[in-house]
Amino acid sequence: AQSVSQHNHHVILSEAASLELGCNYSYGGTVNLFWYVQYPGQHLQLLLKYFSGDPLVKGIKGFEAEFIKSKFSFNLRKPSVQWSDTAEYFCAVNAYSGGGADGLTFGKGTHLIIQP
Amino acid sequence: GAGVSQSPRYKVAKRGQDVALRCDPISGHVSLFWYQQALGQGPEFLTYFQNEAQLDKSGLPSDRFFAERPEGSVSTLKIQRTQQEDSAVYLCASRRTGGGADTQYFGPGTRLTVL
Numbered sequence: 367a368q369s370v371s372q373h374n375h376h377v378i379l380s381e382a383a384s385l386e387l388g389c390n391y392s393y394g395g396t397v398n399l400f401w402y403v404q405y406p407g408q409h410l411q412l413l414l415k416y417f418s419g420d421p422l423v424k425g426i427k428g429f430e431a432e433f434i435k436s437k438f439s440f441n442l443r444k445p446s447v448q449w450s451d452t453a454e455y456f457c458a459v460n461a462y463s464g465g466g467a468d469g470l471t472f473g474k475g476t477h478l479i480i481q482p
Numbered sequence: 483g484a485g486v487s488q489s490p491r492y493k494v495a496k497r498g499q500d501v502a503l504r505c506d507p508i509s510g511h512v513s514l515f516w517y518q519q520a521l522g523q524g525p526e527f528l529t530y531f532q533n534e535a536q537l538d539k540s541g542l543p544s545d546r547f548f549a550e551r552p553e554g555s556v557s558t559l560k561i562q563r564t565q566q567e568d569s570a571v572y573l574c575a576s577r578r579t580g581g582g583a584d585t586q587y588f589g590p591g592t593r594l595t596v597l
Contacts (some may be wrong), residue, residue, distance in 0.1 A: 398583045402588075408590075409485075410525075410575075415583070418583075453583075456525075462584050468530075469518075469541065470525070470586060473524050474523055
């Protein structure tokens with residue numbers, strides 16, 4: 367079975383600081399990887415995803431993530447955070463099955479607070 | 483366009499009652515998923531439909547949980563004889579295709595509280 371581990375459950379940063387949120391998954395085969403964000407009072411929305419090709423993927427709002435297959439990692443980064451980045455961040459994975467029948471396996475989430 | 487909608491947004495049930503939660507996916511989306519999110523946790527997969535076919539129900543926690551999507555659009559998640567441990571946010575997501583790399587779009591969720 368797949369599992370996803372997010373290392374930091376709560377992160378507090380000041381505006382303009384750099385951000386890196388860790389995500390590791392356990393699955394030996396081909397995977398699709400996702401980062402979702404949930405802003406206060408809103409529903410989950412996709413930040414970025416990786417399924418093939420360039421392991422460095424860029425998403426919305428200046429976020430990027432790097433897939434390192436040898437480390438089973440998909441860390442999320444942003445060079446300079448803003449107060450509006452305060453949210454819950456979820457890493458998710460599904461195993462490539464061809465039929466697309468697998469639901470996403472999520473990590474427990476990282477609650478990010480940006481102090482102005 | 484319109485996103486995924488869910489109703490009701492909040493539901494309070496007494497233990498032992500049956501509840502029905504509705505999901506309206508994005509029009510034309512082939513795939514539909516249900517997830518359960520407990521407080522302080524990430525969403526956990528419950529079940530998956532491709533059109534009207536329920537292809538995976540491995541995440542349903544017990545036989546009290548039942549989902550259907552009879553016409554391949556709207557879906558209902560039914561929980562019979564609710565228990566306190568069923569209290570959670572129930573999320574629905576839809577996906578345009580059957581491909582696993584395609585994006586899942588989430589609804590706002592239904593927060594179920596069982597007293």
